[in-house]
Amino acid sequence: MANPNLFFLFLLLVVPLSLLLLLTLILRPRPVKIPIKNRHVFITGGSSGIGLALATQAALQGAKVSILARNLNKLEEAKQSIKLSTGIDVRVFAADVRDFDALKKAIDEAGEIDVLVCNQGVFVPGELETQELEEVKFMLDVNLVGCFHLIKAALPAMKNRRDRRPCSIALMSSQAGQVGIYGYTAYSASKFGLRGLAEALQQEVIGENIHISLIFPPDTETPGFAEENKRRPQLTNIIAASSGTMKANDVAKKALQGIKSGSFIVSCNFEGFLLSVATAGLSPQRSVMMAFIEVVAAGILRIAGLFFQWNWYESIAKWHAKGK
């Protein structure tokens, strides 16, 4: 090719097109759609915040919704509020995710589940040195072990379901499950743990047409967040401010859209999208476009990530210099 301009144009077209073609050939698992209309969506932590918003959205989209939490009064209030805003009745189940037998009883009573959303979560921030071990265990038990209990209780019936259409297990992580954040040692550990669970479980259940979604919300305005804020170390606020705050309804819409499109990683805002690309690692990716962005942006996002770390460590150093 004699003309250098033509040669560069050729490269500019052929390299990305070849990459797209290669990705189309190798991406696993394959893209999938998870219908929710007239299907049973079971949401834990559905009496408050993100879970309540998710239950409302799912009901509006025609799903048969069940919600589970510990406090029956709060569940009944949530049921009324969903009925008021959608005209639809949801079923409620009171159980603690830490109690496997009670959970199994509730799940068996609820019947076949098509979409299981493990959304319950507790967050008690604080520096590890001053945090009680009881609080550390509490977060790991509810956020991580609770999800194991849920999946163990629901999976046998999901695998033997009569409706062989694709179904889903969604896990509510957090941006603190993608990057460790000051004041969140136990919470981050519980949410990072969900990623290992999700990546391994996806390989185990793909043969049953069950698809895993891992959702990563930023700070979200919920009753739980309002409580947490009362105890948050100031440095946690400074670092977490790198990603904005969202409304529970907006997070619920993004989460449901991600579940329905079978996305393994579901981010909720623009910063979350960048974080997901930067931390893609070896996680499954069904979307050719997203895989393309991950490959092309890997280097530049690593630099951006290092700038974030620089900024956070500078804030921590200034904090210590002030003697706080």
Ligand SMILES: NC(=O)c1ccc[n+]([C@@H]2O[C@H](COP(=O)([O-])OP(=O)(O)OC[C@H]3O[C@@H](n4cnc5c(N)ncnc54)[C@H](OP(=O)(O)O)[C@@H]3O)[C@@H](O)[C@H]2O)c1
């Ligand atoms: N809000 C945020 O800023 C934010 C950001 C990222 C990720 N997240 C995650 O999103 C999820 C929902 O958070 P949220 O802010 O909506 O919380 P929330 O308003 O505090 O609601 C938590 C829900 O979980 C239930 N729950 C708590 N412990 C439970 C247990 N042991 N067994 C069964 N249910 C239990 C609660 O009901 P009972 O108390 O009656 O049991 C409630 O329905 C959590 O996994 C959280 O980690 C939240």
